[in-house]
């Protein structure tokens with residue numbers, strides 16, 4: 001076989017591996033909204049077997065190893081139908097590794113492992129073709145591929161042939177309300193105005209209207225699978241919405257600490273939570289809570305009210321005195337039926353009160369709702385309000401944590417500083433709102449182009465800091481150069497349409513402390529500014 005033929009075959013299998021990995025990740029993601037049932041496990045096993053087959057033909061050791069381990073862990077679950085916390089942890093780690101591989105780039109430096117990311121296109125049907133072309137161009141810089149349609153027949157044909165990642169459609173495409181009618185046909189919803197739900201999974205749709213939509217129209221859009229409706233074609237908002245659709249990183253399972261002196265009750269709660277994919281740790285001696293809090297780092301505590309030695313309310317009070325656990329939701333689970341006592345217990349720091357015997361569905365829905373809120377809250381605390389990236393404190397925390405991981409596993413790590421060029425002039429010449437727009441676009445751009453497992457933070461005003469785990473200096477430089485180049489083509493500020501550039505300094509971790517590493521990246525960035533800006537410098541410098 002000649003080289004080009006074998007290369008072609010390799011590419012063919014690499015695409016299949018990527019597709020199959022994405023499919024497996026999708027199945028895994030759906031599982032988190034549901035219970036672990038036998039059929040679901042069989043689906044996962046089947047998808048994983050296929051992935052293993054493709055990976056073997058593509059000769060990819062990394063994917064073979066992930067799929068083999070996934071298979072043996074799943075096979076262990078098959079018999080008793082729901083996973084233990086240990087099995088959940090293993091599976092989750094494997095899915096995380098898989099998602100890193102099929103994201104935008106693979107940084108192993110090994111050609112055989114480099115995957116081609118095939119993403120479904122986005123179908124775009126807008127009356128304003130100039131704006132559609134401009135939006136499509138901007139989307140391309142974010143790695144999103146759009147296919148444009150100027151008539152309904154072509155659009156219908158394309159949807160019939162292949163479902164896109166999403167559709168962006170004018171509600172008045174070609175004629176009034178025609179966009180809504182087209183989508184209703186494809187989503188299997190006949191009466192757009194009724195409460196009927198579609199039979200098949202819906203294609204995500206972003207509805208656009210050049211005029212102010214009525215509430216009735218907005219409701220129609222929602223019922224037709226609309227994830228958003230827009231009255232402006234500003235790329236940033238649209239790309240942010242699309243971004244959530246391509247995010248493949250599996251959500252981390254909830255970590256719940258169960259405190260109950262009754263072994264059988266603790267076991268009952270553990271089984272119910274594990275069966276819903278949550279990781280648990282149980283403590284039957286309340287005096288042990290402190291040690292487990294530290295080692296397990298739970299996101300929520302499910303606590304019995306009456307235990308020997310101390311009761312749940314006292315324990316909740318002590319836990320809350322520690323600033324690390326001040327916001328941790330505590331849910332009491334008890335046979336206490338006296339409402340007054342229940343309320344008194346909640347006033348002492350409990351989030352909710354469930355009376356035994358509790359219906360497992362009630363238990364799960366309480367934990368999911370409280371857990372999701374608690375996660376949102378901690379995200380808000382860790383995030384910068386303008387960009388949604390980690391704030392200064394948390395990016396440094398992420399750097400410290402990742403340095404420990406790199407040291408423990410003997411893996412590489414790069415720290416990156418990014419600073420927008422001549423930003424003062426942007427503000428002075430175009431005003432602060434346009435300056436803010438540039439900052440937001442760069443944040444979105446970095447989030448889009450880097451792996452979801454990288455850590456991106458807003459370090460200061462127009463300065464960003466990035467932690468790239470498992471990346472060599474050469475790869476980090478080439479990624480940041482590609483991002484720098486693409487960013488310089490982006491347009492910001494709507495009608496003002498200005499472009500902007502950034503300078504970048506990268507330092508490779510070689511056993512330094514976090515402060516030393518920051519200092520090195522800063523020095524490299526200084527060199528980038530000194531050498532004319534709009535460039536990337538690395539430290540240690542290349543010979």
Ligand SMILES: Nc1nc2c(ncn2[C@@H]2O[C@H](COP(=O)(O)OP(=O)(O)OP(=O)(O)O)[C@@H](O)[C@H]2O)c(=O)[nH]1
Pocket residue numbers: 386419420421422423424425427431432433434435436439460461462529533
């Ligand atoms: N619009 C906006 N401006 C900000 C924000 N934070 C900081 N700035 C501005 O960013 C500018 C930074 O300017 P300088 O540090 O002088 O650097 P520069 O003009 O980017 O020049 P070089 O870094 O040397 O290329 C200052 O004018 C700050 O007021 C923000 O959140 N929004």
